[in-house]
Amino acid sequence: MSRSDRLIIGATTAVSRPAVVHRYLAGVEGVHHIPADGPFVLVPNHSSFADHFVQDALMNLLRDRPKFYFLTKAEAFVHPLRRRWTTVMGGIPVDRDQPGRDLLASVERVFTEGSVLVVYPEGTRGPGWPLLPFKDGAFRFAARAGVPVIPVGMWGVQHVLPRGAYRPRRADIRVVFGAPLEVDSALPRPKRVAALSEAAREALVSLVDTARNPTQQRDRQASQELADRAAATVETMLSRTDPQPAARRMEQAASLVALAKRMDPGNVDALAVAARLTGLRMMDGALPQRLRLLRRLRREAQRVIDADPDHLMGNYLMGRWYLEAPRMLGGRPEQGLGHLRHAAEIGAPDTRYLMAYAEGLIKTGNHAGAMDQLRGIVAAPAPDTRTEDRKSRAAALLARLTADHSPDSTPVG
Incomplete structure (x- = not known):
């Protein structure tokens, strides 16, 4: 990593991580589901551009290596400055209509180095609730590489940085990590992908609902x-x-x-x-x-x-x-x-x-x-x-x- 890359990451995270942890996060549940090392696919619901910063701050707390990667639309790589920032922060471009071999190679490198791949199964930002229809990319990557899929529900991020907003607003964010998804490993890969997608949607519906409705007992x-x-x-x-x-x-x-x-x-x-x-x-x-x-x-x-x-x-x-x-x-x-x-x-x-x-x-x-x-x-x-x-x-x-x-x-x- 070049010196300029380190400066970009340092300048960004010096602001974003303390802000997420000390200003916006009101609660985090299920941290025992996040291993300190080893590769996995993290599948959150997606309602705000700030979702990336929330996951970055939490992976920094819970993982030995804070670096993680996330799939993002190819349009984010058109402008040179935005392309540089997105790449340095772990963005991997994906053509949602025609994903190619370069994408598969990039994902394979993520898993080989033991990192986390964040994929939003809704494919784009939604309203927060209800969830949008799922795409199966995250589950195809996981089934192909044999790595776990961990769902995570978030609530409140859509109020901090709503779609179209440029300045964050004061609101509480709650995050609930779920257990790694379990499906029959003996299933053929296409059926395993479908089973993972179905299990992820069921888990995320429950996790987002849990994040929306905190209780004092669960907080303790x-x-x-x-x-x-x-x-x-x-x-x-x-x-x-x-x-x-x-x-x-x-x-x-x-x-x-x-x-x-x-x-x-x-x-x-x-x-x-x-x-x-x-x-x-x-x-x-x-x-x-x-x-x-x-x-x-x-x-x-x-x-x-x-x-x-x-x-x-x-x-x-x-x-x-x-x-x-x-x-x-x-x-x-x-x-x-x-x-x-x-x-x-x-x-x-x-x-x-x-x-x-x-x-x-x-x-x-x-x-x-x-x-x-x-x-x-x-x-x-x-x-x-x-x-x-x-x-x-x-x-x-x-x-x-x-x-x-x-x-x-x-x-x-």
């Missing part, structure tokens, strides 16, 4: 799913095997948390992930920023504890805060030890909480208790690199404490 469920996805994103970032830049994972997690809190402001797990992100930013910040974030972290962690005194991550963060903060700013190692002990009890057998508790015991002078915890960490299994590193640190710390408390190390008076 979707909020929890978003919070869980945000927490998993943080864990992936900290795994030490993640090929994605940490800054990208932080952005993904923060945006997922923002959506989760919008759908359920009282979601404790979303509040805990937000506090955890604050702690991670604090660790990497300069001194003035660290002092500012230190106060913010305490407020956020305390809010989690107030909502749920037994919250695992809330106790861990609160304990860490009291343990590490200077006394003049409110740090109290003894108070932190209580939170870390509770986290170790709740979080067993995860050794990160045992390690934090052991460090708290050392800081408060209970070396014998710390050695007991460290022995448990050393004896625990290590299923991943991060846990193995923690075991190594625990072993080194245990060896040091053992040496410090051996009879030979006792000074002679």
Whole structure:
């Protein structure tokens, strides 16, 4: 990709993605249906030019590689400037009357690189409801390549940027992802294409209706799913095997948390992930920023504890805060030890909480208790690199404490 292409994408998405996530999206359901990697065909209903930007923002949050491609009418490639922008943003030209070999080759490249192909089965923008008749291109591509088809219903996009409008308007957008469509793989390809088309229409009718009619219960469920996805994103970032830049994972997690809190402001797990992100930013910040974030972290962690005194991550963060903060700013190692002990009890057998508790015991002078915890960490299994590193640190710390408390190390008076 050329430098100018990167500039076009960067300038566009720097505006569109935050606007979609923080201004227009009122709810997103079914994110567990979107895999983090691997190719598939995404089939949304189509009611606005802004549909592209909504899907781009969501794929950026939910996929390891944010790049996706979409079929669009050949007329979009006539004007040189528009052709350049559409191509760089992932547009693939299609002659709706006579699709040719070039189109098939382009689609094959999309799947080969493990990307998402967005195809609007209505073929053109409709009113939002009812759905227009479907074309079968998306399903022929999927059947030919053997990739999943995932339907997604959207509502409200037609109010943000109605057909013929040039400036977005303030309106709420809701998105509902459906499960990958299942049809009999033994069917001949033409019948499989027809079955996929029928299943997609049935799914989209239901998904759009769901997006049009939100409920508080579904919002709470979707909020929890978003919070869980945000927490998993943080864990992936900290795994030490993640090929994605940490800054990208932080952005993904923060945006997922923002959506989760919008759908359920009282979601404790979303509040805990937000506090955890604050702690991670604090660790990497300069001194003035660290002092500012230190106060913010305490407020956020305390809010989690107030909502749920037994919250695992809330106790861990609160304990860490009291343990590490200077006394003049409110740090109290003894108070932190209580939170870390509770986290170790709740979080067993995860050794990160045992390690934090052991460090708290050392800081408060209970070396014998710390050695007991460290022995448990050393004896625990290590299923991943991060846990193995923690075991190594625990072993080194245990060896040091053992040496410090051996009879030979006792000074002679």
